[in-house]
Amino acid sequence: MKSTTLTSLLLMLALISACTKETEKTAIPKKGMAIPVTVLELQKNSFSSPISGSGNTTTNNETLLSFKQGGIIDQIFVQEGDPVKKGQLLARLNLxxxxxxxxxxxxxxxxxxxxxxxxxxxxxxxxxxxxxxxxxxxxxxxxxxxxxxxxxxxxxSQIKANQNGFVLRKFANPGQQISSGAPVLQINGAKDGKWLFKATVNDQNWSKIELGDLAKVFLEGDNSQGIEGKVARKSMASDPITGAWWVEIELNEKSPSLASGLFGRAEIYPSAQTVGWELPYEALLDAQGDTGFVFVVKNDSLAQKIPVKLGKLSAKNIQVTAGLEGYSHLIVTGSAYLTDGSIIQVNRP
Structure with a gap:
């Protein structure tokens, strides 16, 4: 019985001791006390931030085919998705x-x-x-x-394929009255032409992209490492409805699994370098859009909260393109207890 009581007392004392240590470890610094922080020396360097954009696959030679004059369609010899050869008869009017x-x-x-x-x-x-x-x-x-x-x-009065490729769309059917120049079929030159990925980006990213920049395209449902390519064209005006800008990426691969209209995501790697700072993610307090806040060291003993302009964000690092000019050290840990002007005790890693 005495042995059981003694064991219980020892366990209780151990628990109280552990709780006391944990309380001491997480104790919030009192007002007026110097708050211990870990800092990082700021070093400016150059980096290239990948630019993301979503879009669809297409080819550089999609063509709408129509009859030169109007009439009643007699026959259409192909369906959507059918392969076609150059010179093949695709449709004809009632003669x-x-x-x-x-x-x-x-x-x-x-x-x-x-x-x-x-x-x-x-x-x-x-x-x-x-x-x-x-x-x-x-x-x-x-x-x-x-x-x-x-x-x-x-x-x-008949339509023939102008290239090797596939039928993308069929706009009419036999027996239908059609006017001169109205599209009947749309084909592409997927067998001979280049596959493209047309991606939309915002105006800031558009200005960073140059012709020839390398890119990688990831299509939905495709678990591969992506399809490599390069930027072949850029829009010279924004879309009047969405305001978006687009770039065309010429894909290196002629995969049989590619089809026109596949949705995906592109990562473009601009050749132009951006000058700024790469910081650990935990140093960022909060962010809205491309603006965030961090704490820096002022006069070796004070914390100062400043806004910074953000670049690319990742799971471990953030890129800052402006806002840290004139500061030498960044507060990495301990910022949870800081306010602008807090007294700090600097611990260097």
């Missing part, structure tokens, strides 16, 4: 009306040719006048041009 126009032009040409030959003989025999000869000569020329136009209309 009844067009063929009738060609036949009329052919008959008119034959008549004009006969009339011209007749008046030419009469002119040589001095029976027809020069004016009559010239009029029939002009009529023959007009008939030839009308026949060429009818042949041209017949040729463009």
């Amino acid at each position: 009844t009306e067009i063929q009738t126009g060609l036949n009329q032009a052919k008959i008119g040409l034959e008549k004009a040719n006969r009339d011209f030959e007749r008046v030419q003989r009469l002119y040589l025999d001095s029976v027809a006048t020069l004016e009559q000869f010239q009029n029939f000569q002009t009529a023959l020329q007009i008939a030839k041009e009308q026949f060429k136009a009818a042949e041209f209309n017949l040729t463009y």
Whole structure:
């Protein structure tokens, strides 16, 4: 019984001692006391911050195909997603009306040719006048041009693929009345052309990106290490609706798994260097947008809270591009108890 009581007392004393030590460890400094802090010497250097942007895959040669003249669609020989070869017949109009126009032009040409030959003989025999000869000569020329136009209309009453690729969209169906120039099919040159990723960025990041900057694209659902590429084009004006700016990244890979319109994220690595400071994440007090707050050492014994302009944020570090000019040391730990003007006791790591 005595042994049990003694054991209980020892456990109680150990618990009280542990609680006392923990209280001492986490005790909040009293007002007016110097607050111990750990500082870091500030060193300015150059770094390149990756720029992120979201967007979709596309190609550099997507084409809308249409009929030269209006009419009723007779047949469409492909569906969305079908591969096509250059010169392949994709669609055609009902040729009844067009063929009738060609036949009329052919008959008119034959008549004009006969009339011209007749008046030419009469002119040589001095029976027809020069004016009559010239009029029939002009009529023959007009008939030839009308026949060429009818042949041209017949040729463009069908749609052929202008490149190797795939059908992206089909805008019409057989039996549908369609006007001249209205899109019927959209194809791309994915088999021969370059795959692009069109990413949107804000105006500040747009100004940092240059043609030729390296990039990596990560597509949704793709667990690979990303597709490498480089910036091939930049927009010269913002989108009038969203206000966003875009850049086109030319992808190095011709993957069979790529398709037009895949959503993803791009990381662009600007060649232009940014001058600033890289700080440990715990030194940042709070942030809103691209502005944050940190504590720096003033007069070797005081804490001063200052705003800074933030660059890239990561899990361990933050990049500061402005605001630390004229300061030599940053407070890294102990800032939880600090206010602007607090007395500090500097502990160097």
